[in-house]
Amino acid sequence: MVYVYPQRAQAASAGTFVVLAAHVAAMAxxxxxxxxxxxxxxxxELPATEQAKAINILVSLIKGLTERRGEAAAEWAEKAVREAVAATDQEALELGVVDFVVPSLDTLLQELDGFxxxxxxxxxxxxTTGAGVKRIPMNPIESFLHTITDPNIAFILMTLGINGLIFELSSPGGYLAGVVGAICILLSLYALGVLNVNYT
Known part of the structure; x- marks a missing residue:
């Protein structure tokens, strides 16, 4: 089950595929x-040839995901890839793209019973009658990585890192500024999506 929540959230780009791949899709x-x-x-924008290849493979994928949801949903899904169209929660429900529009997770569990x-x-x-909801918070590492992916913080880290390296090069011997600067730059590169990190 995938639930697009809370209000004003969006399942855009790759999120569209995640929702359509679910056995049950719901939106707030x-x-x-x-x-x-x-x-x-x-x-x-991608170069023309690469874009055509990417669009065609994504269209075939998204069509496969929406076959069971009917012709209207499949047509909309193809347009979502080819023309970047989007839909509100009610439009998605009418098209058959999602199964439910509900205001809360508790309401969704009630609606799911017997589905x-x-x-x-x-x-x-x-x-799902009587089913409980267990919320799993981020662990400290996840929370830290989530915090630094804020673009403002990422650029602050980059600035601190560059200044630290400049200070180290202009006044060598202490190492602290250089080490801190290098760490800040690595963190900022991760936050900006340049470095792929798997800490598990």
Whole structure:
């Protein structure tokens, strides 16, 4: 199950694929989905040939994800990739892109009770009456990495790092400024998406 929540949240770009891949898709009021056209790493347009290849492969993928949701949903999904169209929660519900529009997770669990989904070729009826919700907070490392991915903090780290290295080069011998500067630069590169880090 994928739930686009809270209000004013959006399942844009890759988020559209995540929602459509779910056995059950739901959205909160005042949310949106779509605009799944491929772009380069920094948001710029891809070269023509690469863009055509990316669009065609993504269209075939998104069509496969929406086959079970009907023709209207499949047509909309293709436009989401080719034309970057988006839909509100109510539009997505009318098109069959999502199954529910509900204001809260508790309401969603109530609506899900008795809902049927296909799992491994078998029809399964969900039983969610009395189901509890367990919230899993971020651990300290995740919380730290989430904090530094704020663009403002990332650029502050980059500035501190560059200044630290400049200070170290102009007054060598202490090492502290250089080490701190290097760490700040590495953190800023991670935050800006330049470095891929797997800490698990």
């Amino acid at each position: 009021p005042q949310t949106s989905i779509g605009a799944a056209s491929p772009v380069a790493g920094q948001g710029e 049927e989904v296909e799992l491994l070729g078998q029809t399964v009826t969900l039983e």
